Amino acid sequence: MVEISGNYDELPEMIKGFLKEKGNIFFQKEYETYAQIRKEQLVYVYDDNFVIPVKNRKAFFFQFGLFLSEPLCLRGEALPNTKKFLNDAAETLAEIYHLQWLYAPASATFSDFPDGSKVIPWGNYILDLENREEETLLMGMHSKHRNAVRRAEKNKVFVKQGATELLEDYLSLDRETWERSRQSSSGKEYYLQILKAMPENTRIFIAYKEEVPQAGALIFYNQVMGYYMYGATKNAPEAGAANLLQWEVIRFLKEYGTRQYSFVGCRIKEEPDSKYHGIQRFKERFGGKLQEGYLFRKEIRPGMYRLFCLAMQMRSENKWKRYQDAIDEEIHKWKDLQE
Secondary structure (H helix, E strand, C coil): CCEEECCHHHCCHHHHHHHHHHCCHHHCHHHHHHHHHCCCEEEEEECCCEEEEEEEEEECCEEEEEECCCCEECCCCCCCCHHHHHHHHHHHHHHHHCCCEEECCCCCCECCCCCCCEEEEEEEEEEECCCCCHHHHHHHCCHHHHHHHHHHHHCCEEEEEECHHHHHHHHHHHHHHHHHCCCCCCCHHHHHHHHHHCCCCEEEEEEEECCEEEEEEEEEECCCEEEEEEEEECCCCCCCHHHHHHHHHHHHHHHHCCCEEECCCEECCCCCCCHHHHHHHHHHCCCCEEEEEEEEEEECCHHHHHHHHHHHHHHCCCCCCCCCCHHHHHHHHCHHHCC
């Protein structure tokens, strides 16, 4: 059976020591601080083999849980019972916290999923930083990306990195990006909470041409992994600005000592004419390897999840468009995975 710790400090010392060395940012106390600022409950589920952080969220009368990361194996090796652990974790969380559904984030790569889940194949392009010199990383990029970086530098595009002092510039790009999809930005307060809660583990990067923001990124990082969590671009940005931006992120993480960099989120067998194809090709060409796994949603009370989708639909600008997440959009391709 699994056990649950209501906060980081109450975890067994052996697990805390392991997480400090092996855990990504979602396993760290700094992320728990961010969750507390957001008034969200973060708990840790563990047994003798695995540990996983879970965020319990409430919105009106909805209660649901987010597995923040793939399970971390406490024995340092992959074990065949990941599914059992996820099943036990889902059952225990649902019972204790009365959760209506549980789901996985785009930033994680799960090797398995709880029974009864709606599931699609999913992946993340992961770039190895630990065992490569900077020149090797540059040469590992697709030639078109290298040329784009050089072109941007030649055209006097430059990149700034920082924190709250760059937030207004990032927000200007963020608003333009969401407006292209007829959606609303998360807003200033949302990003401020992230930056203030995790000042040593978050960073904003902005690419400029003549002091005009062209592309931006907000990354999460520690020594284990960096994550391209949020990104935004100007309408019709300067050619190569986004490429140069990512190259500077890679250089920063390499210097910091981060072992790997995740470009976060990759659909499998996406349609060649979809917007996702271009986004994923952009990520792929930085030289990372695609780690494939699953994205899942376990609906404990399906009726409540359907009601949630309706509420999200009513909140959107286009109230006639059905609310769907990536799983809903892709699940028709993977009928053989559904139970």
